[in-house]
Amino acid sequence: MSTAITTEERAQDWRGRFRHTNYLNADYGIKSWLLTKDHKRIALLYLITVTFFFFLGGAYAVAIRLELMTPLGDLMQSHTYNKVFTHHGILMVFFFLIPSIPAILGNFLIPLMIGAKDLAFPRINLLSWYIYMLGGGITFWALLIGGVDTGWTFYVPYSTHFSNTYVVAAGLGIFINGFSSILTGLNFIVTIHTMRAPGMTWFRLPLFIWANYATSLIFILGTPVIAITILLIALERVARVGIFDPALGGDPVLFQHLFWFYSHPAVYIMLLPSMGVISELIATFSRKNIFGYTFVAFSSIAIAVFGFLVWGHHMFTSSQSVYAGLIFSVISYAVAIPSAVKVFNWTATLYKGSISWDTPMLYALFFIGLFLIGGMTGLFLAALGLDIHVHDTYFVVAHFHYIMVGGALMGYMGGLHYWWPKITGRMYPEVWGRFAALVIFVGFNLTFFPQFLLGYMGMPRRYHAYPVDEPLWQVLHVMSTAGASVLGLGLLIPGIYFIWSMRYGRFAPANPWPATGLEWRTPSPPPTENFAVTPIVTWEAYEFRPIEEMVVEGPGETPDQPAAPGHPTQRITPDTIKHDKE
């Protein structure tokens, strides 16, 4: 950015430390972190643990891909392989994808974006993290002592009567972890309702807030159901109570209904916040207001609501009735429309914008492309007659990886780059950032596109070996594994330069991009209570102004930390933020 040199000088003292008091240097010591009630610090705690689980889950993915390079199960035994894909699924779904954007970026940004000092319940927020740690710890322990081999879907009666692995321990971890999601969702909903700054009306909210609000609704209404379902599995295993056991009159398909009632909306838990991030990125990097703001905002809510009505499309082959199948199919098409509306609106926003190709924008554009393919292949799966053929094949695997990795992960990476200057007060290296984004994009497609073809050709999922006399299958699997290696390396690059940038990155100005959100009108990194004075919002969402007005200069200027002599003080124009006389 052009203001780099002055920013450097203004931001640091002669020892290279931040000149202004912010949430990072307000207090030191391990206790100040573990007992913090500051949403920004809690977000960083999540960032560390979620990243750990992500790389752990990634390691399992590597093992899966290595095994499938050859048709024979020669790298590991089938029992081990089953555990590996189960662990991959459990870690990635419950401990990475679900908490990633809400608990890290949402936690950090929601109060900043709406002009609040913190979330409504800071203690509960910290408690959420500890619950997450406890749940994650128990599940991790279950994996260490022997693991679990039921698949992340825990289908009965395999999980209740036949698996002799640590189902109860892993389930307990997921059960506990659920409460972390519930409390986070509760906190978000209450915060968004009650803590908005004066003038921050609902339709001035950034779309990231809308997306997180919709996500929180799912947290609140969906997570309890999976919690009780997993509890039932544990009881069935321990006490043989028979609720899913056909021998005692139970119905194993009931489990699938309960499971997917949560786990389908859970897909939107992963996707919606990512869509929120993309809306922010598209607006900022094309310097335009989002086309059809209200439609994009309400499409999030529509997705959350419709998302609860389509769970049965995971069960077209499960012997549910043909009419149930029809209804679930038609509603699944209905839920596709709000997603399509978002894509069209994003594209329309680009029209006659001022588009810069910074790393976050690259992720945003990649997101749209990958989400398109992921979403469109969802239509294949919702088509009843076709789903019979591709259900439980690699087609499904490819589809949901396009949504979860191509969608959720791209949004997460884009968001992390975009807000990294705000979070750490440092810039990441832009060239490396673009390079890594490109590598990830290429690697991702190479990994998962062949799986669509494999799936349609009939390769079932969760197979540890496949027919030897199908050379084409192996070719595609080898391509996929090669792609996974590229993807894995691509993901390591940001891991390295993010850590590097925390010490050596350029100091970030308050509004490096520049963007319009409230989070950019406070120093980078923000002070503990976010704003020196509570802002009063008098502008619409994504209302871009001439660059001189947008650049909030002087990251260090809070009332008790005057700027370095010889530098201009904070230049916030009177019509953007009104100072309170208090």
Place this chain on the structure above:
Amino acid sequence: MATHTAVGAEHGGEHAAHAALAHHFDNLEQQREAGTLGMWVFIAQEVMFFGGLFLAYLVYRMKYPDAFMAASNHLDWGLGAFNTVVLITSSLTMALAVWATQVGRAAKTQVLFMVLTVVLGLVFLGVKAYEYNEKYHSGLIPIAGWFDPVGHGIPMPEGVTVGQYQMFYWIYFAMTGLHATHMIVGVGIIIPIMIAAWRGRYSPEYHAPVENFGLYWHFVDIVWIFLFPLLYLLGAHFGGAH
């Protein structure tokens, strides 16, 4: 932390002095609103939590109507009705406790109503424990190896298998057990509130904890209002054999 002195843009002055105001709220009104909404959202979550079990009840009730009726007949609807009355009364005393803090009655009055609520809650739990014990002695604990009503002199009616009978008891224990857990948690929460009330912390100006706890307590009460007819009255009403 650094900027505790920074206060809200508009409403900074009026309530800022109140000891109960958390640093990140602008004023008590906002804080109360947040607390109440939080409790409502929590209750929404609870509804879904019980919802899974209600769904299971519905599915198996429709699948095995005879077994459910017969098994329900073995529950003591008298005790169930007694407990219903106890719980409704405790809701009343809780409402009175909220009222007492709202209008600023003496700390003693506030605490009295809360104590009554706790006592009634404990009576409910006591009756529940008695019932559970009775089920244990009738071989109706739905755990493999323990469940043996026939061996304890409860005949299976025609067309009803032990497995189906067990299904009812399993749902009965899951639902009432989860409900009782909520009661126990409730009693655990009200004790610190009671102590705070004794120390005179609550006033017409600030009584959000009492009010929110009241919401929780009423919710637990309402769940029981659903459980009682579904579990106890089902057989007495249709089978009439009690």
Place this chain on the structure above:
Amino acid sequence: MQLPLPQIRVPFTPEQASTFAGEVDALYLYLVAITIFFSLTITTLIIYFAIRYRRRDPGELPRPRAGSLPLEVMWSVIPLMIAMTIFVWGASVYFRLYRAPQEAMEIYVVGKQWMWKFQHTTGQREINELHVPLGARIKLTMTTEDVIHSLYVPAFRVKTDVVPGKYTQMWFEPTKAGRYYLFCAEYCGTNHSGMGGYVYVMEPTEFQTWLAGGGSESAAAQGGKVFQERGCASCHRVELGGPAGRGPVLAGLFGEKQTLQNGESVTVDEAYIRESILNPQAKLAAGFQPIMPTYQGQVSEEQVLQLIAYIRSLSTETQSGGAGTVTGGVSPTTQRSNPLAPTAPRGANANTNANP
């Protein structure tokens, strides 16, 4: 919606070896076309905009734009309409997949960790291999002894879960002789990926030879044996005429309506017979005492299926008096479920009657 597409071999698709394959592939191609169209359009637009409107000057400030209601309506309604065409097409294919024809060659399937057991009504039993004749309609009645499995034949584009405690059905009509993969598609434990084999589609004549080579008793005959071994005959009479025993007469029962103790009535089908064996008091036939003990855990799923075949044979015997050999197709007049099995029920019946 039978399009003329099925003849084209689409790349990256499995062999088309059943009547469904062409239909499913046609739907697939339709969806692929839609996907390519939308992906290309949007991607091209994005790339074009990203280049055309790239930021040339750091101070640029594009004019803000309000949304446009007509546009929003257009791009909600058009995709919805396209989606509905997919839905209707998908549903119509599904209906045909779902509704098994009345007259079809019946094969019983039991899934078990980790093998597929097939039983032809003529008695041949196979494990992980299934021989079927070309051009016949084949209906699988399936259950499992343990966990949920899912029978999947990619070349036929069919798949159905196999659920413990109930019967599920699946049908297909092979159109091409050959050997095709047979998989378990629902994760079922350690050796899930090993739970599969081949479906052999044979010319009808070859299939007859294959059947003859098996030389084993028909399913009904095997069921008859189970019937004797378990002492079922002491209560259930198997020939028409004369008074009932302590249980209902089984001859001529299959496919009929049975009045129950509570006044309702139920069609005697596979599921009802299975339930009556495993949980006899659940739907008690009118006029009988609830004295039958449960056979839960005493007969295996395979034996239950054999018993069903046996009870079924008692009806076909009394109604149509024998079997006609119908190859590959349907004769609307006959109640026979097995167009290719000439002699099964007679032998079974003889076997039973020998020891009343």
